[in-house]
Amino acid sequence: MFLNGNHNMGKERGSPAAIAEEVGERLKQARLNANLTQIEVANLSGVSRKVVMGAEKGKVQLEYLVAIMMALNLADNIDKFLPKQDISPLQLAKLQAKKRQRASGKKTIEKEVLPKW
Numbered sequence: 001m002f003l004n005g006n007h008n009m010g011k012e013r014g015s016p017a018a019i020a021e022e023v024g025e026r027l028k029q030a031r032l033n034a035n036l037t038q039i040e041v042a043n044l045s046g047v048s049r050k051v052v053m054g055a056e057k058g059k060v061q062l063e064y065l066v067a068i069m070m071a072l073n074l075a076d077n078i079d080k081f082l083p084k085q086d087i088s089p090l091q092l093a094k095l096q097a098k099k100r101q102r103a104s105g106k107k108t109i110e111k112e113v114l115p116k117w
Helices: 016-033 038-045 049-055 062-071 077-081 089-098
Strands: none
Touching: 016 049, 016 062, 038 049, 038 062, 049 062, 062 077
């Protein structure tokens, strides 16, 4: 669970900012566990060191976060973080109702009549 310690530094426990900060701290710890510098992670992920620094503070764009996670061999954890969602039976029924049942038929295209000169 997020924020199971007192790491929220004055932010409301469970707030988006506090959770983002915790993710950043975990990202930093993963980098340190891999014995990589911020520059090495930046090079491996194709982002700048500034982006890595921001990510470790919880301030990063989603695409960059994924790139950094891939560089740290953490991409498999994305499925644990946000598992793929199945379509609910109600949503499936709504989608089925909107499905085309038959073709609309051939549209006839009138040939352009050219004037006879």
